[in-house]
Amino acid sequence: MANQKRKRGGAKILILLIFLGLIAPTTHAATLLFKSNFGPGVSLGAPYKFSTHGAWQDISGADEETEYTWPVAALGSDFSGIQLITIDSITPATIGNYITNEIKQVTGPDGKLIYELFQNVKIKGDLGQAGSQAPLMIKRPWTIGDVKDLYITYWFKYPEDFSSKLTRAVPGSGWRTQFQFKTGGYLNTGNGDYRISITILKELDGQLYWQTKGDNVANGPWPRIDYWTVDNHSVAVPVGKWFKFEVYWHRSSGSDGRFWSAVDGQVICDYYGPNMGDYKLPITRIMINNAYSGGAATVESHSTGLEIWDHFPCGKDVSCYKK
Numbered sequence: 001m002a003n004q005k006r007k008r009g010g011a012k013i014l015i016l017l018i019f020l021g022l023i024a025p026t027t028h029a030a031t032l033l034f035k036s037n038f039g040p041g042v043s044l045g046a047p048y049k050f051s052t053h054g055a056w057q058d059i060s061g062a063d064e065e066t067e068y069t070w071p072v073a074a075l076g077s078d079f080s081g082i083q084l085i086t087i088d089s090i091t092p093a094t095i096g097n098y099i100t101n102e103i104k105q106v107t108g109p110d111g112k113l114i115y116e117l118f119q120n121v122k123i124k125g126d127l128g129q130a131g132s133q134a135p136l137m138i139k140r141p142w143t144i145g146d147v148k149d150l151y152i153t154y155w156f157k158y159p160e161d162f163s164s165k166l167t168r169a170v171p172g173s174g175w176r177t178q179f180q181f182k183t184g185g186y187l188n189t190g191n192g193d194y195r196i197s198i199t200i201l202k203e204l205d206g207q208l209y210w211q212t213k214g215d216n217v218a219n220g221p222w223p224r225i226d227y228w229t230v231d232n233h234s235v236a237v238p239v240g241k242w243f244k245f246e247v248y249w250h251r252s253s254g255s256d257g258r259f260w261s262a263v264d265g266q267v268i269c270d271y272y273g274p275n276m277g278d279y280k281l282p283i284t285r286i287m288i289n290n291a292y293s294g295g296a297a298t299v300e301s302h303s304t305g306l307e308i309w310d311h312f313p314c315g316k317d318v319s320c321y322k323k
Helices: 002-023
Strands: 032-036 048-051 054-062 079-085 099-107 113-121 134-139 149-157 175-183 195-202 208-215 226-232 242-250 258-263 266-272 283-291 299-309
Touching: 079 099, 113 134, 113 283, 134 299, 149 283, 175 242, 208 258, 208 266, 226 266, 283 299
Parallel strands: none
Antiparallel strands: 032 299, 048 054, 054 079, 079 134, 099 113, 113 299, 134 283, 149 242, 149 299, 175 195, 175 283, 195 208, 208 226, 242 258, 258 266
16 A cells, blocks of 8 residues: 555655746757857968958968867858958058057956957047958858847957047047947848947046947938947946846847847846838848947957857846956
8 A cells, every 4th residue: 555655655745846847947058159259279370362441461370279160150151350440541561550450368257267268449530430341250251141030248348548549539439339239231232220239338428338228220221220328327337347247139120139248247238129121121241340430540349258159048138258
């Protein structure tokens, strides 16, 4: 009799566990798509494909620290490197006066020697002009579909004098871009209908803050429309020290659309809602970071520890700052 009771009890527990397994929400195990510390084996090529106001610069080679190889193969990318855009017309002989990029060894986030990608815009125009820029970019064709879900993280540092280069005294000179993506494919061209950008702005009192915005400024032919804006004054903009930057998005034309970003584990934006343009064009340009500002030159980017995943890797809605 006792054995029969134990068997019936065990069967009930088994049924309960099966039932709980059926109703438990499914979670997506994130897949690492790319990782690079810009370590040994990775190099920058010479600028090429020159136009009147710019050129392109490849990153290539196998990163011995992560075993991932540049150019990025994920996301259907057809270019992963730095786009060089200049305010003045340039030649191969003069572009170095405007923008230089290099991989070098420096002291990293934990005080140890690491390799960083250093982007340096040296001539950008007067205060208020955003004439030159050097985005670290993943570019992809519009013919292969969208990037519906993606998580990107990296370590980043602004120089000690960063804040002093932004000012409200001159219109348009108090901002600096951190991150952007843009869509493309309108009329089978590179022009797009949607952009999300994360920008650092300077207040009248001199304080820096984060602004995240969804708009239609993606090189399309339409008047500007700002769809949504999230200002964050509570999470400090780190200056003169490394910080962990994270971004995640889920693209949708409905209420389940999402754009999330964090700095050192502190959320600076968590927007829910539509994040598609009028033509529902796919993402074609991901500017991982961009040395781009209306302030004073030089405009510098220091980055390392780049990771790209297809979902949150440390758990749903969980920052990987401490991981």
